[in-house]
Structures are given as C-alpha cells and as structure tokens.
Amino acid sequence: MISSISDLLNLLVHAPPPVSPYLAESAPPIPGDLPEGLASVYAVGVRLGWFGAGLTPYGTQDKLLHPSRLKRVEGMIEFAWENQGNWSCRFPARDNDPQVFSNASDSWTGLRQGFRATGISLNHFLITFCLQELVCSCPQLLVLPEDIGQERLKALGFKPLWLSGRDVDDEPTHDFYGWEDGRAFLFRHCHEGLFVGSAVVSGVVARLHQAGVGTVAMRTS
DSSP: OOOSHHHHHHHHHHSOOOSSOOOOOSOOOOOTTSOHHHHHHHHHHHHHTTTGGGOOSSOSSSEEOOGGGOEEETTEEEEEEOTTSSOEEEEETTOSSOEEEEOHHHHHHOOOOOOEEEEEEHHHHHHHHHHHHHHHTSSEEEEESSOOOHHHHHHTTEEEEEEEEOSSSSSOOEEEEEETTSSEEEEEETTTEEEEEESOOHHHHHHHHHTTOOOEEEEOO
C-alpha cells in the first residue's frame, strides 16, 4: 500500500514509461519555495525526463504544470490543470503539506465561487493525481465494461495500492490496485468505471479473460 509521497515515487521510478516518453532537454530548475512533496515529485520527474520540450509529466488526463509554468496568484501557487482547462488547483505558499484549493465546482454548478478548499492535503492530491496519470498513460490501456468487487480483484491477482483517493470532488472517487507482477495497474473511478494500464497486456488480459471478465482496448501500442 502507498502511504506517503516516498512510496509513490518509488512506484513511479519502477513503473512502465508513458506511452509517449518525452525527450528530456536540459533539466528545468525546481523553485526553492515549493512544499517538500511537490518538490520531490518534480525532482523524480526531472530524473525520468518528464519535462522535455516544456511538456508536463504524463498529461494524459489532467496536467501537473511544468516547474517553469507554476503561477503565483494572491499568496497561492497554481500547480495543476484539468485537461480541457475547466478548472485548476492551487495551494497556499506557506505550509509544507498545505490544503489544496480548486475552482472545479464552478464548472459543475455554474456558480462562480472561485477557489474553494477541497479538504485534502497537497500530498494526498499528488498521490491520487500521479497514480491516475500513471494508469492512463500506460502503453496498453484497457477499460473493463463491468465493475469488480475488491475480493474478486484480489483473487485475480490485484492488490490495493491507494484507496479512497480524492482530487477535486467532495467525496473519494479513486481506487488503485497493482497486479502481481508489478507491471499492471487497475484504476477504479466511481463515476467513470474501471481501467487497466500495463506495459504489455498479454498476461493480465489472459487472467481476466480466464475469469470471464471482458476487456475493451482503449489503446495498444
């Protein structure tokens, strides 16, 4: 199970590379005023070549901003954007693990309330966010057309990594599981379904099909 940013980074370093690995140019400087968790994520990103050509790490769904594009606004640092620009996230530039603020509810309610506290810490957000992007950027991405309970997932060889994760919703929405060989991951979003990402699909797909679980390929490369 993942319980800290350190656990997350250890997983990312050994996980499958994203579907379109970035060509690293000179490493961008990491601002010295960032909380430890975010600075550590950026440091590993530089090591893995996430920031070539000014791109963001993974960026398949939502985007963690390039270090040079962090925005400082009214005592906060803006660090993440939704993939279509509908919302963004900020945190107060003073604490080591500050609370995350987001304007996501504006796009859901139609009311212009601006940035509101999400009730989760930056480190919690980063773990949920990075795991989501890890799965969605895997070279092989599958969707499962049916839900699978936790006991059945365990029988199939999936072990919990991070459960009841939150990003900008008011409730937990993200559950993540790792497959037995450490090269495949399952992501359950409570509103959008089940996704499996892996470096090669053959082993995990064979196991799912043997258990009568159908899969639909979203990406194979």
